[in-house]
Amino acid sequence: MLKIKNLHATIDGKEILKGIDLEVKPGEVHAIMGPNGAGKSTLGNVLTGREGYDITEGEVEFLGKDLLDMEADERAKEGLFLSFQYPVEIPGVSMVNFMKTAVNEKRKHQGLQPLKAGEFLKLMREKKELVELKSELANRSVNEGFSGGEKKRAEIFQMAMLEPRLSILDETDSGLDIDALRTVAKGVNALRGEDRSSIVVTHYQRLLDYIVPDFVHVLYNGKIVKTGTKELALELEEKGYDWIKKELGE
Amino acid sequence: MTVNTAKYTATQDLVDLYNGNLAMWEKDSPEWMNAARKEAVEHFQKLGIPSSRNENYKYTDLRKWFQADYNVYPTYVERDMEMRELFKCNVPEMDTALVLTANGWYSHKNKAIALPEGVIMGSLAEIAQSNPEVISEYYNQLADNTNDPLAALNTMLAKDGIVFYVPNNVVVEQPIQIINMLQSHEDAFATQRNLFIIGRNAEAKIIFCDHTMSGHRFLANNLTEIFVGENATFDFYNLQNQHNESGNLTSTYVKQAASSTFNSNVATLHGGLVRNNLIVRLAGEGAEANLSGMSLADGKQHIDNFLSINHEVGRCNSNQLYKNVLDDRSSGAFTGKIHVQRDAQQTNAFQRNANVLASEKAKMNTKPQLVIDANDVKCSHGATVGRIDEDALFYLKSRGINDKEARLMLMLAFTHEVIQNIRVESLRDRLDDLVEKRFRGEISKCHNCAYRCG
Numbered sequence: 001m002l003k004i005k006n007l008h009a010t011i012d013g014k015e016i017l018k019g020i021d022l023e024v025k026p027g028e029v030h031a032i033m034g035p036n037g038a039g040k041s042t043l044g045n046v047l048t049g050r051e052g053y054d055i056t057e058g059e060v061e062f063l064g065k066d067l068l069d070m071e072a073d074e075r076a077k078e079g080l081f082l083s084f085q086y087p088v089e090i091p092g093v094s095m096v097n098f099m100k101t102a103v104n105e106k107r108k109h110q111g112l113q114p115l116k117a118g119e120f121l122k123l124m125r126e127k128k129e130l131v132e133l134k135s136e137l138a139n140r141s142v143n144e145g146f147s148g149g150e151k152k153r154a155e156i157f158q159m160a161m162l163e164p165r166l167s168i169l170d171e172t173d174s175g176l177d178i179d180a181l182r183t184v185a186k187g188v189n190a191l192r193g194e195d196r197s198s199i200v201v202t203h204y205q206r207l208l209d210y211i212v213p214d215f216v217h218v219l220y221n222g223k224i225v226k227t228g229t230k231e232l233a234l235e236l237e238e239k240g241y242d243w244i245k246k247e248l249g250e
Numbered sequence: 251m252t253v254n255t256a257k258y259t260a261t262q263d264l265v266d267l268y269n270g271n272l273a274m275w276e277k278d279s280p281e282w283m284n285a286a287r288k289e290a291v292e293h294f295q296k297l298g299i300p301s302s303r304n305e306n307y308k309y310t311d312l313r314k315w316f317q318a319d320y321n322v323y324p325t326y327v328e329r330d331m332e333m334r335e336l337f338k339c340n341v342p343e344m345d346t347a348l349v350l351t352a353n354g355w356y357s358h359k360n361k362a363i364a365l366p367e368g369v370i371m372g373s374l375a376e377i378a379q380s381n382p383e384v385i386s387e388y389y390n391q392l393a394d395n396t397n398d399p400l401a402a403l404n405t406m407l408a409k410d411g412i413v414f415y416v417p418n419n420v421v422v423e424q425p426i427q428i429i430n431m432l433q434s435h436e437d438a439f440a441t442q443r444n445l446f447i448i449g450r451n452a453e454a455k456i457i458f459c460d461h462t463m464s465g466h467r468f469l470a471n472n473l474t475e476i477f478v479g480e481n482a483t484f485d486f487y488n489l490q491n492q493h494n495e496s497g498n499l500t501s502t503y504v505k506q507a508a509s510s511t512f513n514s515n516v517a518t519l520h521g522g523l524v525r526n527n528l529i530v531r532l533a534g535e536g537a538e539a540n541l542s543g544m545s546l547a548d549g550k551q552h553i554d555n556f557l558s559i560n561h562e563v564g565r566c567n568s569n570q571l572y573k574n575v576l577d578d579r580s581s582g583a584f585t586g587k588i589h590v591q592r593d594a595q596q597t598n599a600f601q602r603n604a605n606v607l608a609s610e611k612a613k614m615n616t617k618p619q620l621v622i623d624a625n626d627v628k629c630s631h632g633a634t635v636g637r638i639d640e641d642a643l644f645y646l647k648s649r650g651i652n653d654k655e656a657r658l659m660l661m662l663a664f665t666h667e668v669i670q671n672i673r674v675e676s677l678r679d680r681l682d683d684l685v686e687k688r689f690r691g692e693i694s695k696c697h698n699c700a701y702r703c704g
Contacts, residue, residue, distance in 0.1 A: 050644050076650035088645040092663025101659070102649040109650070141663075142645075158649060 001026050001197050002166055007058035009046045016042045018222030024197045031200045031208055031233060034219035035241045040201045041085060044170045048082040049075050077109035079165030083155040083172050090142040098142050099161050106162060127160040131187040148175035156187040168199045173207040185210030205237035218244055261298040265291060268406055274324045280378045286390040290405035297399035309583035309615045310525050310554040315469055315497045320439035324409060326355050329433050349428045354442035355410045369422060370415040374443055377413045384415055388447055392475040392503035400499055404473040408443035418449035425455040425674050432470060433463035444474040448484045455485040457677060460498055468496040480507040480534060485673055488516040490524055494549055497523040508534030515672050517681055518545035518553050519688050525554045532566035542571040544668040546688050547580035554583040561594040570601040573668050575661055576612035587619040594624045601631040606638060606664060658689050
């Protein structure tokens, strides 16, 4: 599904990603852990097409296509989704209108007719229930005045609406209490499937109790320096990252 | 009638045009209008057409706009407009009474509209003759002819316009839509003088739609004096949609009595040069003025909103919210003066001016000016000039919305904050729709909305 080969990226001339290799197959959940500044968020941004980064080397293939060649909106329409660490508030753009535009743009891309008003509202209702998003939030402007937890829930709601093939969850657990974490994880797990994959970027092992990964990678200094299974996450939780630095001879 | 056209290029030409045709300018006007002219011409001669040396016109040099061979109309000229066409195009599904003016003159094709008893809506020229007692004590009481050349020029050349009088305790439920058209077979300069008197406890709403109906070069210099009586509420909306070879100069002078409310909203969609002067006197305790506006400009358009709010007494509120979206080589200016006079305690005065520059070449000058001579006052002002929010843009794109559509959504959201202040729902919806069309570059071909936008 996703093949990243030797990916290097810089921002303002500073190299952040220094040769990432990663392959995600259909149905897999990959966790990416690592200390602050390792390049975790940069990886999500580069994959989803945020401007401001220079790709200096490497390639990324997504569902057989050259991902880096596509605009951000095309990547989304091809089935890529980023749950933002800090979702943006957009006063004046209603969540309903935002989602209707996004869903129908994607349908157009797939050669489908836009959803009828009734069908769209039904879809909204189903997905809201799935992530227990309060109706009043869906009727407001995008993320405006939402609490930290509500914003994350709204991210998963959008993910459920768009049904991506590959979701990148960037620190979705930050700022969530345990109940919210459970609900968000429930939403994510409900969307798991044979042809759907996720990359879960997190600081803490806690989220991985709820979204159980097939693989855990440690991103450090712009590179994946260690790969294991969910047990690796527990080990990191217990020992921190220093032992990895030692292994690397730092 | 001897002359109904004349040509001039500058201040002295305008003064000569007036002095050389004195009988024509004074004809059919009452003595008190003509007395006002005599004073105004002296002020105008002294002040001259505003250049950037005039501090209040620093960002809008009007001299080049006056340097054209315009025709002027000191007498009524029948225009070949089809009323039916205009009615067809009015704000759809909107229950408004419709009134037309052409090149500053109240159209003789207007039919009487149904209004509550005692309410007067009609031609200044006519009412100055038929009911002078209603308006003579108000006329020219607010226009600042001494200091503002556009006011002086208007007073000097004013022949006609709209009079709207609402007696005490009368509520005019239906909004009145006034279509101010510029229509001619030659380049033209128009002068319109309006006088609105809203009585004690009265309520009314007026919508001005400023349009050009032919592709000639136009310059309009309109002035409106508004008296809002004690505890009265008056809403004044202005949709400006003239073609981009025309200049629209509007001056609105407002005096508010105690506990009155004045709401204004000006939306500029097209127009080569637009200068809106809005001068508000909060002259009675507890008065409130809510003033908002927005403009969308591209090409070489220049939009200048100049506000001066005077808190003359205590316990009054004023709110200003103005937004501009400037693209291409367009430019904008905003000046927001707030003067809280001595003893005007417990004043609340707020001002916000937000601007988005959508291109590298677009320019905006914004200038808050606060003079506060009282001590128990809440005042705030904020001005921003920025580009489109890149984080928000990426957020929308990351959900599959293309760049163009995402930018449009953000621009609509930006302007909607101003539009939502309009208290006539159908006009609000209409504006949202027009703004979207304007952003998409597919402004409606309906005459009432835009005609030959250059």
